[in-house]
Amino acid sequence: MPEYPTALGAADRETITLLGHDLAKDVMGEVGFGELAYWLATQRRPTPGQTRVFEAVLAALADHGYTPTAIVTRLTYLSAPDSIQGALAAGLLGGGSRFLGVTEDTGRFLHDVVSALDTVPTGDTGWDQIALDTVKAQRAIGQFVPGLGHHVHKDGDPRTPRLMTIAREEGLFGPHLSLFEAIGRMHPRVLGKTLPLNGAGVCGAALADLDLPIELLRGFALLARTAGLIGQLAEELRHPVANEIFLSVDRNNKPVPPDPA
Amino acid sequence: MPEYPTALGAADRETITLLGHDLAKDVMGEVGFGELAYWLATQRRPTPGQTRVFEAVLAALADHGYTPTAIVTRLTYLSAPDSIQGALAAGLLGGGSRFLGVTEDTGRFLHDVVSALDTVPTGDTGWDQIALDTVKAQRAIGQFVPGLGHHVHKDGDPRTPRLMTIAREEGLFGPHLSLFEAIGRMHPRVLGKTLPLNGAGVCGAALADLDLPIELLRGFALLARTAGLIGQLAEELRHPVANEIFLSVDRNNKPVPPDPA
Amino acid sequence: MPEYPTALGAADRETITLLGHDLAKDVMGEVGFGELAYWLATQRRPTPGQTRVFEAVLAALADHGYTPTAIVTRLTYLSAPDSIQGALAAGLLGGGSRFLGVTEDTGRFLHDVVSALDTVPTGDTGWDQIALDTVKAQRAIGQFVPGLGHHVHKDGDPRTPRLMTIAREEGLFGPHLSLFEAIGRMHPRVLGKTLPLNGAGVCGAALADLDLPIELLRGFALLARTAGLIGQLAEELRHPVANEIFLSVDRNNKPVPPDPA
């Protein structure tokens, strides 16, 4: 018979444990939700500073108004109000490469550069050189630098300096944020124009500096978004717009003849 | 052209707001994730006490080991590792009437009783009478009382007294928890046996006492579970069991002849 | 070690079987897809007549243009183009009580009436009496008759007579369709107005007369819709509208102050 080890939840008749701690005594009422999410993902309890940076990232990503994911959750709830889980799951399914992907792509990109370094620079000059090489290398292969540019915040994404400040306050401004910041300084020399450092991108850098698993960066964006989608559903319940959205599409449909592929 | 009002996320070239606040300045680094989730769902900022009770509920519901939802997330990741969002969404889809439903059912049940009261009792004696009537009424129509009983914690679910204590400490032990507690005292007189008050059920009572929208109680259980499922995925990445689970089923399949319906 | 019996797919080194038949020799190239879906759901091979009625139902339900499910699939693809499965799954999640529910609700409602009959009428007169009683009983408890009425096809849904004709041609016009047709004749006497028999409703009646499992009627609507959603994705790939839909919502967002619950 196979056995399935786990350090997460376990229970017997009297006790429930989570991550080796007594859930009722040591976790409930003692551990915040952001702290718990970090702990579950790493099996290591975060410091207050790590929790603060992590929760700042979650706040930055929780809700951006009428994104496709928000619209999808509202429309699915309109169509299947009996299944809250379906409405949330449908919204999360939009959390892929395009809309939520910047966080993951940036974190992974920076991580690849950082983990290939022989020595980690100790000051801006060193990071600037690495950033210059990195941007040039991307340009040489015709690729964008993930996290560079934003379609709305063209003069700067307000989340970016704020998250950097918080990370500095907590002593968690590590190599990923350092490289990302240096890319912000150096890319105009290569690209001939100044692009903002994207707020979703800086979140990826900060998560990577928190030593969270790179493979799951998208997962943290989805966790943040789950809270946002619950907010969307709560607002939809009291001030519904989904039917109006549906009708604005359906009423403006225009039948055209088939276009055989 | 229709307009779509929202108090959630909004952005212009310079600023991002969330719930009417400047996201970068007033939310990031200032608001914890549990606090933010509550705020998004109610559009009202919780007090520290409300946040503590809310986060205690989320901790109670985050992960229970190898539940169907956890197994589903691991198997979906095994099968489609390119889509973290799919693995999380699949797991959440198990958050329906049976496994995560106790929280919602209990909260809703208590809410129906409480909101039908002409006057809210001020002490245990009053609640005991209401509880007695409530349990009798359910028995008369052949229905269970939601939140009563647990298949493992037959002598008491450790989460229940702990969450009641936390709610009392924060001055948030309201009518739903009072009624639930009274049901715990009175049901043996009607049912002839003593059942434990379920930990998922007490969470529903506590959420209702926090004035969270009853229609979304299942949503908060799902939010908690999202953090748990990320923990499951993180553990699966480093100590995989999903293929073993799959094989334990597949290798023990037993071909049988069709059984025409 | 538990064993898991199944009559569905099985394989050994040389052979693959499905429903006890050699998949390569006896199923591939021999069995149509509608026929196969019916067979899988009942473990009994349908007659050509059953297949024709079943496929007529699937055609009736496959696509209705810009439904919420179609919009959701397109928006999810826009947002996460790397995950076709996510876009399809998100669309299917709208297949709940409201939009796809009529088929299921009607089939189940008729089934409840039919299975409670002591004797099944042999002619219209008998069915008319049962229909009259049924509509009266619903009215008495303040409930609608599922499948009665349509918000667009107010003078009659063209799918309804057509599906009835097909079922008659195939000798499969059974008690569920008979009762549904009789409800169409008799309800004006009770309700004082004439409503159309809904095309999604008649599909539920026809599926019930095909002896398909009542618990899965929604599943057949979802199967039909899967084909429709693939059509939506294929059209989106060549003539995209999802970004336009997204922008039509996002650009018309109207920030409002929070409305605390």
Place this chain on the structure above:
Amino acid sequence: MPEYPTALGAADRETITLLGHDLAKDVMGEVGFGELAYWLATQRRPTPGQTRVFEAVLAALADHGYTPTAIVTRLTYLSAPDSIQGALAAGLLGGGSRFLGVTEDTGRFLHDVVSALDTVPTGDTGWDQIALDTVKAQRAIGQFVPGLGHHVHKDGDPRTPRLMTIAREEGLFGPHLSLFEAIGRMHPRVLGKTLPLNGAGVCGAALADLDLPIELLRGFALLARTAGLIGQLAEELRHPVANEIFLSVDRNNKPVPPDPA
């Protein structure tokens, strides 16, 4: 006001059209479900031969017993029996790169080679040369040839010759199948061992020869699987195993200490 063109479903008060045809008169009762799915995906009505090959592919992919997707659908139904759409969607979410991906990967791989050819060979000798070059090129970059090899059917997947025969019978054995067959003949010269041509892979080749959109090959595998998952749910309803599967995991859980990342 934007307009949203579509050639799929449309309706006015009297009529419903699909792909420019009267749904009730010209589609229901006249068009099989496989035929309709093909038509929806291409906006071009398939010939009977195209339909037969397409439906043979769908049959080949519909169900493979206790795959992760089947287990996921059963467990999700166990956990949330109120939401058939959730159980099906959860199962489909496993249809990603690993388990259902062979069909897509093979079709795409062959398509890339075929569409880069200056001239299409007219006989086996020509294809053999291309196949040889192709297998060598993959080996040179350290990549597998998609569709080559099978973990169970090591001496040959019975679906492969059968689908090739059907395609030949229908005059639809085109360049993708020709190349795939040639890879089957030539790869031992390069790899030094003989691997079977995978049945899921040959499906990808056949779909590509049917001129179906390469971007949606995974979608057709998912359509086939939807029918299979309905079969799994139907069997679960009558002969449940999901709880047994759940318990076989849960009861064999082994609590271990956290392993901090």
